Structure formats: structure tokens, C-alpha cells
Amino acid sequence: MKRFAPFTLLAAALFALVPAVQAAPKARIVEFGVYSTEPVANPPVGTPIGRYQLLKKTRKIPLKVGVRFGFCAEIEGIEMEGRYTLTEIVRHPLTTQPNGIESAGWNVPRMLNVAEGKGIWCGSHVFKEAWELVPGKWRFTVGDGDGDILIEEFETVKAQ
Numbered sequence: 001m002k003r004f005a006p007f008t009l010l011a012a013a014l015f016a017l018v019p020a021v022q023a024a025p026k027a028r029i030v031e032f033g034v035y036s037t038e039p040v041a042n043p044p045v046g047t048p049i050g051r052y053q054l055l056k057k058t059r060k061i062p063l064k065v066g067v068r069f070g071f072c073a074e075i076e077g078i079e080m081e082g083r084y085t086l087t088e089i090v091r092h093p094l095t096t097q098p099n100g101i102e103s104a105g106w107n108v109p110r111m112l113n114v115a116e117g118k119g120i121w122c123g124s125h126v127f128k129e130a131w132e133l134v135p136g137k138w139r140f141t142v143g144d145g146d147g148d149i150l151i152e153e154f155e156t157v158k159a160q
Contacts, residue, residue, distance in 0.1 A: 024146055027150035032058075061154050070125060073150050075150070082113075085112075088106075089105065091104060097129075135155075
């Protein structure tokens with residue numbers, strides 16, 4: 001029995017040096033749908049979207065130039081304060097610009113302001129050109145270096 005005591009102490013000491021595995025951040029969608037295209041002049045402090053007002057809660061988005069759609073999510077469980085880097089990946093139906101350039105989405109870094117381990121993240125898109133008006137599924141994926149944190153989907157449909 002005494003031969004195992006040094007091994008047990010050594011194992012306990014090594015285990016204490018291994019950093020604890022941090023839980024992945026978690027997200028909760030707090031609002032989604034069609035938003036105003038004009039920013040709110042003085043948004044109330046603490047509002048999720050802040051810059052744009054939610055006009056209609058829906059995942060069916062009318063294809064019309066000038067329509068802005070998107071969502072806001074509360075992301076929590078972030079083990080730091082300040083600015084946290086996220087990646088926004090958007091996939092959408094194939095569009096073709098007048099010059100022949102095709103697109104099926106984008107992938108860009110975004111910053112999340114974190115306080116007390118959480119922050120509000122909002123993503124949106126506004127249809128600015130007629131060539132963007134293609135019906136189909138839009139998928140927004142937000143993640144960090146460790147994986148996807150949230151996925152939100154919309155269906156774009158012909159305007160009534």
C-alpha cells in the first residue's frame with residue numbers, strides 16, 4: 001500500500017495543474033424577424049437590437065429591395081471581459097450580380113462586447129439590389145474558434 005502513496009500524490013499534483021475545461025458559450029435568440037432600415041435615433045440602454053427596431057417577428061422574409069431581416073441573441077458563458085472575436089458565416093441562395101459575379105454567402109469576423117461573461121450579438125442583412133431577391137433559405141451561423149454557438153435560419157419568399 002505504501003508504494004502507491006507517492007504515485008497517488010504525483011497524480012493528484014499533476015491533475016491540479018491541468019486547466020479546467022471551460023464550457024462552450026451558449027446562446028439564446030431574443031428576437032428575430034424584419035427590422036426597420038433606419039436606425040433608431042436614441043435607442044434605450046440595454047435593448048437587444050439597439051440600432052434597428054423590430055417591425056415583425058417572422059422567419060418568412062419578403063423579397064423586396066429595402067427589407068432588413070435578422071436576429072439578436074444573448075451569448076453567455078464567455079470566460080473573459082471586453083471584446084470577444086466571433087465569426088459570422090452566412091449562406092444564402094446563389095445570387096448573380098449584373099457583372100456576372102456569383103455569391104452564396106460570406107464569412108467575416110465580428111466583435112462581441114462582453115460584460116460579466118455575456119453579450120448581445122445581432123446580425124442582419126438588408127436587400128439593396130434587385131439581383132439579391134432570390135427565394136430560398138438563409139442560414140446565419142455564429143461561432144468562435146471552438147465551434148458553432150448558434151444557428152438561425154430564414155426563408156426568403158416572393159413579396160405579396
